[in-house]
Amino acid sequence: MEKTLRTNVAKLTGTIAVPGDKSISHRAAIFGALATGTTKIDHFLLADDCQQTLTALKQLGVPVQLSGDQVTIKGRGFKNLQHPNQPLNLGNSGTATRLLLGLLSKQSFAVELAGDQSLSKRPMARVTAPLRQMGANIAEPAAHLPLTIQANNRLQALDYRIPVASAQVKSALIFAALQADQVSHLTEIAPTRDHTERMLRQFGGVLDKDGLTLTITPQTQFKSQQLRVPGDLSSAAVFVLAATLVPNSQLRLQQVGLNNTRTGFLDVLSRMGANLRVENVHSAFEASGDLIVNTSDLNGTIIEGQEIANVIDELPLLALAATQAHGTTVIKDAAELRVKETDRIAAVATELSKLGAQIETKPDGLVIHGPTPLKPVTSDQLTTYGDHRIGLMLAVAALISNGTLTLTQAEAVNVSYPHFFADLQRVCH
Numbered sequence: 001m002e003k004t005l006r007t008n009v010a011k012l013t014g015t016i017a018v019p020g021d022k023s024i025s026h027r028a029a030i031f032g033a034l035a036t037g038t039t040k041i042d043h044f045l046l047a048d049d050c051q052q053t054l055t056a057l058k059q060l061g062v063p064v065q066l067s068g069d070q071v072t073i074k075g076r077g078f079k080n081l082q083h084p085n086q087p088l089n090l091g092n093s094g095t096a097t098r099l100l101l102g103l104l105s106k107q108s109f110a111v112e113l114a115g116d117q118s119l120s121k122r123p124m125a126r127v128t129a130p131l132r133q134m135g136a137n138i139a140e141p142a143a144h145l146p147l148t149i150q151a152n153n154r155l156q157a158l159d160y161r162i163p164v165a166s167a168q169v170k171s172a173l174i175f176a177a178l179q180a181d182q183v184s185h186l187t188e189i190a191p192t193r194d195h196t197e198r199m200l201r202q203f204g205g206v207l208d209k210d211g212l213t214l215t216i217t218p219q220t221q222f223k224s225q226q227l228r229v230p231g232d233l234s235s236a237a238v239f240v241l242a243a244t245l246v247p248n249s250q251l252r253l254q255q256v257g258l259n260n261t262r263t264g265f266l267d268v269l270s271r272m273g274a275n276l277r278v279e280n281v282h283s284a285f286e287a288s289g290d291l292i293v294n295t296s297d298l299n300g301t302i303i304e305g306q307e308i309a310n311v312i313d314e315l316p317l318l319a320l321a322a323t324q325a326h327g328t329t330v331i332k333d334a335a336e337l338r339v340k341e342t343d344r345i346a347a348v349a350t351e352l353s354k355l356g357a358q359i360e361t362k363p364d365g366l367v368i369h370g371p372t373p374l375k376p377v378t379s380d381q382l383t384t385y386g387d388h389r390i391g392l393m394l395a396v397a398a399l400i401s402n403g404t405l406t407l408t409q410a411e412a413v414n415v416s417y418p419h420f421f422a423d424l425q426r427v428c429h
């Protein structure tokens with residue numbers, strides 16, 4: 001789908017309730033399927049990625065019902081999942097794939113996992129290698145989808161230092177460790193989002209954490225829950241940046257998830273000079289609150305080291321922020337961006353350069369010199385590369401660009417934010 005983007009917008013005002021958090025929605029559905037009893041999840045993200053998880057769970061014999069954005073799941077436990085008649089097609093979703101790889105490593109049946117073109121290129125050995133070490137029956141090299149996990153009735157405990165800062169890898173190994181025959185220890189190289197750990201406890205499980213090390217005791221009994229998924233910080237971030245950059249703006253983003261393993265974007269943008277405030281904080285199993293943002297000037301910054309994992313999905317937005325900031329911004333230690341839904345280092349640089357941004361690519365990041373007024377200089381056609389986060393970032397870039405701009409493969413935004421263009425239209429003046 002090609003979309004004509006709103007450009008040269010005068011101001012953004014109003015209130016938006018962004019859709020439910022993608023990471024939390026995946027996990028709530030999976031724990032609901034593993035629990036005893038009926039789980040009800042409100043404000044579930046009914047976007048393409050989380051729908052893939054729901055479809056996979058249905059294929060595994062789990063009853064799932066939808067009513068508006070409420071999902072009702074009748075849990076079947078680890079041991080009563082059924083052999084799916086067809087391969088599980090996980091579309092574009094890395095999270096669904098990696099979490100299910102861990103979960104399905106000890107089942108009495110074989111399962112094949114497949115995905116779209118982008119997902120089939122993404123690295124899977126980071127999950128399959130440690131799972132094989134535990135005894136999962138996945139034929140080597142197991143580096144990419146499609147993959148088949150053979151039936152297996154035993155997983156050994158794992159003591160493992162996860163060599164990449166990845167919540168998906170950590171979560172896959174937690175789902176496997178829950179089914180192992182002894183206690184496992186997982187150590188991260190940097191803190192990553194802890195939604196799996198929180199969800200596990202919310203469903204009545206136990207897990208110890210000491211610094212960067214998790215101790216996971218085998219357990220397969222979980223209690224069904226009623227919960228509400230907070231708004232997705234990564235979706236809210238799109239509007240936070242938009243209101244920061246478009247002159248004379250003020251937006252309120254209601255009940256956004258404020259888990260501190262996810263709020264690095266707010267810290268970095270505040271450090272750059274953003275005018276942000278948090279109100280109405282609620283602390284449930286995941287904290288949430290309203291974000292109020294007003295337009296402001298920005299300065300360049302350095303984003304590196306352990307901070308990267310906390311802002312990984314927001315780095316395209318922070319790169320755009322940097323094009324409008326005074327001075328140079330350096331993003332480094334972010335080679336993971338090259339193995340997301342597309343190579344986000346290349347995509348950000350190529351697309352923002354079309355609008356005149358001064359961006360250099362590095363193997364592990366970007367160097368951006370600002371501020372640069374944006375307008376089409378080499379092309380008035382932008383592309384998402386089929387990557388939702390690139391599409392959302394470019395829609396914000398357009399708001400502050402002069403001229404006419406179109407976006408190809410614009411439907412990619414549906415992966416995490418189905419009504420994005422309608423929400424944007426409502427607050428644009």
Ligand code: S3P
Pocket residue numbers: 022023024094095165166167168169171193312313336
């Ligand atoms: C996610 C973890 C991150 C993130 C992705 C969602 C999750 O991926 O980029 O959008 O829900 O666990 P990695 O674990 O590959 O860093």
